Amino acid sequence: MNARNIAIAALSAVVIAALLAAPYALKSYGLYILSLWAVTTIGAIGLNLTLGYAGQISLAQGAFVGIGAYCTAILTTKYGYPLPFTYLVAFVSCFSIGWVLGYPALRVEHHYLAFVTLAFTTLVYLIFRNEEWLTGGVSGIGGIPRPVMFGYSLRAPAEFYYFCLANLAAISLAFWGLIRSPWGRAFVAVRENPVRALSLGVDTRRYTLIAFALGAGLGGISGVLLAQLVQFIDPSPFSLTASLNLLLMVVVGGSGYFFGPFVGAIVAVLLPEWLRFSGGLYLICYAILVMVLMAFCPTGLIGLAGRFLKPVSKPAPVPAREQTT
Amino acid sequence: MDTESILTLDGVYAGYGKMTILHGTNFTVPRNAITTVIGPNGAGKSTAFKTIFGMVRANAGRIAFEGADITNLPPRALIERGIVYVPQGRNIFPQLSVRHNLELGGVAAPAQLDLAGRMEQALDRFPVLRRKANQQASTLSGGEQKMLEIARSLLLEPKLMLVDEPSIGLSPLLVSELFSLLNDIKARGVTVLMIEQNAKRALESSDYGIVLELGQTRMFDRADKLLADPRVGQLFLGGTMKTTKGAA
Numbered sequence A: 001m002n003a004r005n006i007a008i009a010a011l012s013a014v015v016i017a018a019l020l021a022a023p024y025a026l027k028s029y030g031l032y033i034l035s036l037w038a039v040t041t042i043g044a045i046g047l048n049l050t051l052g053y054a055g056q057i058s059l060a061q062g063a064f065v066g067i068g069a070y071c072t073a074i075l076t077t078k079y080g081y082p083l084p085f086t087y088l089v090a091f092v093s094c095f096s097i098g099w100v101l102g103y104p105a106l107r108v109e110h111h112y113l114a115f116v117t118l119a120f121t122t123l124v125y126l127i128f129r130n131e132e133w134l135t136g137g138v139s140g141i142g143g144i145p146r147p148v149m150f151g152y153s154l155r156a157p158a159e160f161y162y163f164c165l166a167n168l169a170a171i172s173l174a175f176w177g178l179i180r181s182p183w184g185r186a187f188v189a190v191r192e193n194p195v196r197a198l199s200l201g202v203d204t205r206r207y208t209l210i211a212f213a214l215g216a217g218l219g220g221i222s223g224v225l226l227a228q229l230v231q232f233i234d235p236s237p238f239s240l241t242a243s244l245n246l247l248l249m250v251v252v253g254g255s256g257y258f259f260g261p262f263v264g265a266i267v268a269v270l271l272p273e274w275l276r277f278s279g280g281l282y283l284i285c286y287a288i289l290v291m292v293l294m295a296f297c298p299t300g301l302i303g304l305a306g307r308f309l310k311p312v313s314k315p316a317p318v319p320a321r322e323q324t325t
Numbered sequence B: 001m002d003t004e005s006i007l008t009l010d011g012v013y014a015g016y017g018k019m020t021i022l023h024g025t026n027f028t029v030p031r032n033a034i035t036t037v038i039g040p041n042g043a044g045k046s047t048a049f050k051t052i053f054g055m056v057r058a059n060a061g062r063i064a065f066e067g068a069d070i071t072n073l074p075p076r077a078l079i080e081r082g083i084v085y086v087p088q089g090r091n092i093f094p095q096l097s098v099r100h101n102l103e104l105g106g107v108a109a110p111a112q113l114d115l116a117g118r119m120e121q122a123l124d125r126f127p128v129l130r131r132k133a134n135q136q137a138s139t140l141s142g143g144e145q146k147m148l149e150i151a152r153s154l155l156l157e158p159k160l161m162l163v164d165e166p167s168i169g170l171s172p173l174l175v176s177e178l179f180s181l182l183n184d185i186k187a188r189g190v191t192v193l194m195i196e197q198n199a200k201r202a203l204e205s206s207d208y209g210i211v212l213e214l215g216q217t218r219m220f221d222r223a224d225k226l227l228a229d230p231r232v233g234q235l236f237l238g239g240t241m242k243t244t245k246g247a248a
């Protein structure tokens, strides 16, 4: 137990130090990719709550990132609202839509829920593409500003990179607090066995909806940052592929593990850059990695690492659900 | 009975879909006592508990706790009022740690409650659980798992505890330990209502007994009187009925 915690703490310290030192070693493109990693991780943390902790499959996370991004693009460029305000609008919209989208989860089985969320993603994508008066259609929206804090502009790659890291740190801490609280403990109970959770006073309906809504809200925040990072938004990054990618990230990283999304996003965002020299080979490597991992270690890369570090209590893989009293 | 009652069922009808299991069930549960419900398999004992605890809908009738109507309230509301329920069979989350399992007893805790303090007390009371707090709960023995369930249900210091067949699968020694634990719990002011197949042993450690058959109350009396009653003896104690059965 202790050796394991020390190993985790040491590794975390090294990684955090490396992240903080990155601007001294990397050029602006490298920082852009690292910022993208941080932004994507936030979206994946949201999906990890829905999928990994509450056990509900969602193919809509990419759509929520898109909603957050478009909220930011439209509110800042068309109406001149300040960025903090767009955080609020994006989070509240995604939270509410996620809540409503969670209702089918109360009635249908997992694969139907995949269809419901898939239909939603398609719908949102069509709106981004076709409602030109609002979204600019395929030509998109440009000129999205980057934040200014205390009169200090965060426009430059290094400054904005630190801003993304700070966002990721704040959200990670909040998420850590949530899953450690007695309240957050119940998400896992609902996933493991809804009937037993109910008999302990967990309002399983409400928890399922909250898991959906909070996950979607974090997707929205990820979108707000993405819009500021790329500064130009069009519909293409928010197709179904984006949702599938986020889902893969969570599963490959290790769904239901706190660090799963961080690792999953490394595989999905950083690895392609490192393997750029291999050309098309990267996609083949990725596909093979996913298949091998799912066949031999459905708990993902974190689960795999945990095997070597002797986990004390491992969460079950996502679909594990018994329906006994 | 002349004692004060904590829970009353009045003409309760309930079942699954079109199948009615409780046919106008009536009974009262005396406060600060252990009351054991006995009856043949399929009599509706577990259904009665689930109905009290809001997990099966009562279609008619009234359930009152401390005089207030609690019919069809959801589990959470009942826990907030001081009722807890330990269902039949295994109720732990095997993949989660012992500590995590125990913490789940505090899901419905009011915000101002010192849960960390309660956790410490619970771990003090059940040293086995403290020793194994960080282990996966599936590594506990059957008896330890039952302890964990009971400790978890006591976390919020309930007034009434519903326990469905707690002695299933325990060795005779552990069964005695369990019943004396239930008596300790009673001594701390918790009313216990339990279902038992092990009718003789259970009645010997109880204050009152209820005989339930075909969804209706056949008898209600002091446990020693029921033990001495030849009808009960014949029905449940004399060997015409199985007194043990496998886990549900």
Ligand SMILES: Nc1ncnc2c1ncn2[C@@H]1O[C@H](COP(=O)(O)OP(=O)(O)OP(=O)(O)O)[C@@H](O)[C@H]1O
Pocket (backbone or CB within 6 Å): B016, B021, B039, B040, B041, B042, B043, B044, B045, B046, B047, B048, B088
């Ligand atoms: N979830 C369910 N769905 C449909 N029928 C059920 C369900 N649970 C129990 N029943 C039926 O209801 C009847 C009463 O069951 P119940 O579990 O209340 O009996 P019991 O008195 O607790 O029996 P036992 O001593 O075997 O535990 C049985 O005929 C059973 O088949």
Ligand SMILES: [Mg+2]
Pocket (backbone or CB within 6 Å): B045, B046, B047, B088, B164
């Ligand atoms: Mg039963």
